[in-house]
Amino acid sequence: MSGIxxxxxxxxxRFFQETLAAGRRLAEWAGLPLEAAAIGDPNKDxxxxxxxxxxxxxxxxxxPLLETYTADGYVIAFEQLIRxxxxxxxxxxxxxQARDFVPRLAARFGQVLIGDVTAIEAGPLFVRQLFQGKLDxxxxxxxxxxxxxxIQSGAFRNxxxxxxxxxxxxxxxxLDSAQIRTRPGEPFRASEQTIDLGSAQRIVSVGRGIKEAxxxxxxxxxxxxxxxxxAASRPICDNGWLPMERQVxxxxxxxxxxxxxxxxxxxxxxxxxxxxxSQCIVAVNKxxxxxxxxxxxxxxxxDLFDVVPALTQAVKAAKQ
Amino acid sequence: xxxxxxxxxxxDRETQVRIAPSAKWIDESDLxxxxxxxxxxxxxxxxxxxxxxxxxxVIVLSAGPExxxxxxxxxxxxxxxxxxxxxxxxxxxxDALGVAGxxxxxxxxxxxxxxxxxxxxxxxxxxxxxxxxxxxxxxPHATMILHVEKGDTGLxxxxxxxxxxxxxxxxxxxxVLTMQSGGNKLRYATLMGIKKAxxxxxxxxxxxxxxxxxxxxxxxxxxxxxxxxxxxxxxPGSAKEAAATLVEKLKTEARVL
Numbered sequence: 247m248s249g250i251x252x253x254x255x256x257x258x259x260r261f262f263q264e265t266l267a268a269g270r271r272l273a274e275w276a277g278l279p280l281e282a283a284a285i286g287d288p289n290k291d292x293x294x295x296x297x298x299x300x301x302x303x304x305x306x307x308x309x310p311l312l313e314t315y316t317a318d319g320y321v322i323a324f325e326q327l328i329r330x331x332x333x334x335x336x337x338x339x340x341x342x343q344a345r346d347f348v349p350r351l352a353a354r355f356g357q358v359l360i361g362d363v364t365a366i367e368a369g370p371l372f373v374r375q376l377f378q379g380k381l382d383x384x385x386x387x388x389x390x391x392x393x394x395x396x397i398q399s400g401a402f403r404n405x406x407x408x409x410x411x412x413x414x415x416x417x418x419x420x421l422d423s424a425q426i427r428t429r430p431g432e433p434f435r436a437s438e439q440t441i442d443l444g445s446a447q448r449i450v451s452v453g454r455g456i457k458e459a460x461x462x463x464x465x466x467x468x469x470x471x472x473x474x475x476x477a478a479s480r481p482i483c484d485n486g487w488l489p490m491e492r493q494v495x496x497x498x499x500x501x502x503x504x505x506x507x508x509x510x511x512x513x514x515x516x517x518x519x520x521x522x523x524s525q526c527i528v529a530v531n532k533x534x535x536x537x538x539x540x541x542x543x544x545x546x547x548x549d550l551f552d553v554v555p556a557l558t559q560a561v562k563a564a565k566q
Numbered sequence: 567x568x569x570x571x572x573x574x575x576x577x578d579r580e581t582q583v584r585i586a587p588s589a590k591w592i593d594e595s596d597l598x599x600x601x602x603x604x605x606x607x608x609x610x611x612x613x614x615x616x617x618x619x620x621x622x623x624v625i626v627l628s629a630g631p632e633x634x635x636x637x638x639x640x641x642x643x644x645x646x647x648x649x650x651x652x653x654x655x656x657x658x659x660x661d662a663l664g665v666a667g668x669x670x671x672x673x674x675x676x677x678x679x680x681x682x683x684x685x686x687x688x689x690x691x692x693x694x695x696x697x698x699x700x701x702x703x704x705x706p707h708a709t710m711i712l713h714v715e716k717g718d719t720g721l722x723x724x725x726x727x728x729x730x731x732x733x734x735x736x737x738x739x740x741x742v743l744t745m746q747s748g749g750n751k752l753r754y755a756t757l758m759g760i761k762k763a764x765x766x767x768x769x770x771x772x773x774x775x776x777x778x779x780x781x782x783x784x785x786x787x788x789x790x791x792x793x794x795x796x797x798x799x800x801x802p803g804s805a806k807e808a809a810a811t812l813v814e815k816l817k818t819e820a821r822v823l
Contacts, residue, residue: 305613317697317707342728344708349662349694353701358661358784359694361678371787376690381592383690384788391783427706429736433727448822454579459806472823490730497746505822512579515691527796534800535582540792544815545800546808556809562631564678564813564823 250276251333252345253324254284261339263404268366268397269337270298275370278334280413281305282412283327285312286322292378298406304414305331311421317347318426323419325354331418333392340396342496352394360393362515364401374398378514379537399496399519426498434463440473441491448474448505451521452482455510455531455550459487464554465509471561474505479517495520510550513538530554567622567716569612570673571646573605574660575630575637579688589788591658601637604684608745610752611714612682613645619716623647625676629668630656635768642763643755649766650676654773658690662783666698667778670772674703678740680721685710688799693744700742707742708735710748722748730747799804 252269253264269280287308307323320343328336328351338344340362352359352525362381364372364422371384372395387393444447450469455464457469462476468477476492479532483493494501506524513529521527522541529542530553539545546553577583578598581607586593593658594821601609609626616622626641627651628634638649654660673681681703686693700707713724720738726746727733742787757762799815801808 312668317709340712340728345693346697350701350707353663353666353698356663356783357665358698358782359692360784361692361694371788376789377577377592378688378691380583381585381789383786384790386785386787387781387783388785389781395626417574427737428708431734431736433731433733435730436732456774459658480748486751493730496728498730500729505816505820522795526816526822528816529798535791539798539800540794541796542798543796543820544812545798546805546812547800548805548808552805553809556805557798557812560806560809560813562821564817 249279249281249302250330250331250337251328251331251334252280252282252337253339253561254282255339255341255343256284256286261341261399264399264402265337265339265397266296266298266301267362267404270526271366271402272335272337272370275366275368276334281331281333283307285323296409296412297404298408300410302410302412304412305417305420305459306414307417309419309421311423311426312420314430315343316426316428316430317350319421320347321351321354322421322425322557324351326419328355328392329418335393335395336398337374338394340398344396348394348396355391357391357394359396360387361396362398363395364398373514379518379540380535399514400522428443436490443475443492443494443499443501445475446475446501446503448507449477449494449501449503449524450474450507450509451479451511452476452509453479453511453517454481456482459485462487464551467559468507468509468558471558472507474507477501479511508538508542509554511538512536513541567615567619567679568625568676569615569622569680569682570625570627570676570678571605571612571635571641572627572669572681572696573609573610573641574602574684574687574689575599575634576602576687576689583789585789589790591789594640599633599637602684602687602689604686604745604747606684606752607637607747608682608684608750609641609644609646610670610750611745612680613753614750615714615716625650625678627672628652629654629665630657631775633702638768640755640765642766642768643759644753645759647766649768651768651770652773652776653770658786662694662698664778666695666702666775668776669695670699670702671776671778673699678787680739681705681742683742683744685746696742696744701741705740705742706737707744708737709744710741710746712742712746738783752815
């Protein structure tokens with residue numbers, strides 16, 4: 247067991263910096279050197295844009311069958327690299343891709359991924375959310391074998407400047423096309439995007455608390471009064487009450503408006519990652535313990551069916 | 567197709583969860599329980615696949631203590647043909663590999679063409695169980711699936727990617743898929759369905775019988791209230807008073823109006 251291996255996912259540069267920051271934090275507790283790994287050509291930026299002191303070594307995993315992502319291919323490739331370099335910890339950014347293959351990779355080692363980690367504390371203990379963000383859980387790894395961890399987006403910051411080169415080893419896994427059982431197609435969008443929530447200055451966003459599609463009018467009136475775009479958390483779009491393109495969160499759009507007003511949204515992590523960068527966050531919710539209040543600047547605890555019409559009136563009055 | 571759907575019973579999302587005195591888990595007394603929502607979508611997809619082809623069997627599988635029987639009955643009432651209940655009183659002390667081990671051991675003798683489950687649970691939210699079941703059974707898998715189409719030799723599935731992107735994936739059967747919510751409209755159990763559910767086979771098997779090596783490698787050491795990331799100003803008063811205060815603060819303090 248030799249170090250902490252931080253894995254980079256192609257086209258997720260910022261996220262890699264955060265995962266690297268988590269790795270440096272872990273290195274403080276574990277006293278182990280950092281190494282980095284990525285699939286693909288080492289000359290294609292993957293290792294070149296590191297902020298702060300570079301890892302001791304980089305591992306470029308190269309094979310033609312890895313050019314397109316498949317869970318089977320990635321599991322086999324990473325399994326071979328990890329068996330070769332025997333890291334004590336392996337850190338991934340918590341992306342859809344990591345969620346797709348790392349649990350399977352960890353199981354090959356008799357291990358379980360500690361996923362979506364928001365903090366690393368002395369021990370080391372890995373903190374992640376439970377019960378849709380209502381509680382935090384601190385997890386400990388025990389026994390031999392590498393500890394697999396994935397890091398939540400936005401949980402760690404890498405503010406370090408500078409950088410530098412690192413020596414990069416090329417690693418070619420033994421991989422046969424027959425081992426890859428899935429055939430992935432090209433990514434596509436469902437329809438032409440007509441709403442760009444990303445450029446909206448103000449957003450009023452609505453969640454399960456609205457109860458019925460017909461009640462959306464209330465929230466639309468508030469949005470209109472504020473000159474805001476209307477958005478929603480996933481369940482509203484799942485029900486078909488608003489189009490998918492108005493969804494904010496990990497599976498929808500990521501937004502950072504000046505004002506984000508969340509109505510009847512409890513604040514599960516999948517929603518928070520899409521909006522917590524907003525300048526000013528307001529939450530209206532009947533549950534004082536709703537996780538949305540953890541990221542809100544202003545909160546009103548109350549029935550949205552009372553609060554929202556009152557807000558619409560107050561906004562209109564303020565304009566006069 | 568013979569389809570196994572793995573479902574989990576979780577605390578209802580409206581229910582207040584409290585930390586148990588041990589701080590190792592929640593206090594499970596006085597909780598309302600419900601079917602994990604992504605699992606309900608997995609069940610819906612399985613029922614629709616069976617209805618479309620006109621043949622096949624949908625078997626629901628759930629692990630947990632006796633109370634889980636209630637959620638299993640709900641799945642049978644919605645149209646599943648039969649059920650397997652892995653009786654296990656200490657589910658929350660197992661890690662994802664331990665839970666997946668129980669499920670895989672129960673699935674294996676059924677030899678299904680397809681295993682469906684939700685992409686994650688609404689309680690611990692690990693989002694791993696289905697993928698690990700695939701590994702333990704040696705089957706291919708795909709995650710975050712919205713739609714499943716059966717072809718001549720395998721499946722064509724629609725997978726959700728991040729930020730509004732999708733892809734289709736082809737894979738052979740047998741396979742394991744984890745289902746994202748929102749791909750279908752969920753059905754309600756009919757009165758007739760509820761009546762019929764009482765006569766359907768519900769086989770129980772004890773976790774001990776499945777003899778899965780369960781020493782966890784990951785332990786939930788402690789649960790706690792989340793740390794606040796910001797100091798939130800909670801605005802007091804009636805709806806009208808709070809609304810007026812908020813608008814004032816958004817104008818003069820936050821300067822976003």
